Amino acid sequence: MQAKYELVNFKTLGDDRGSLIAIEEGYNAPFEIKRVYYIFDTKEGVERGFHAHINLKQLAIVVKGSCTFIIDNGKRRKEIKLNNPNQGLLIEGLIWREMKDFSEDCVLVILASEHYDESDYIRDYDNFLEEVKNDS
């Protein structure tokens, strides 16, 4: 799988009652959605992630509040602040990710292409760099 990350914009539907965003597999989620999880009530100063995946596609959406993703492809690191429910961060393949600066009210929803599988995680940064090297 080609490693990549990309910010995607969702169309906001709504009317005078408020807003609604729909995520549909094969439309604005470019993979089969096998799992959904969400991260909330994150304590002040907490940093999460610090791993990559071997074979996973994910779409991360902050539906409330804000947090920052650090995205690292083994060559460059980039900080991406998510604070808008009409944007999602698509992450595919060998990308190291860290999350920080969670606001107190942050609700981070993640759609994933595979079921939970600990053997898909690379939790050691040097191993990650080795995998990137072998992959290129």
Ligand code: T46
């Ligand atoms: C990722 C980032 C963005 C499960 O049992 N099932 C699940 O589907 C998940 C995601 C986690 N867990 C268990 C494994 C750990 O005992 O929940 C605990 C916390 O997971 P973890 O420490 O991996 O959480 P984060 O926030 O560091 O990472 C998570 C995802 O694991 C990861 O795939 O890309 O969010």
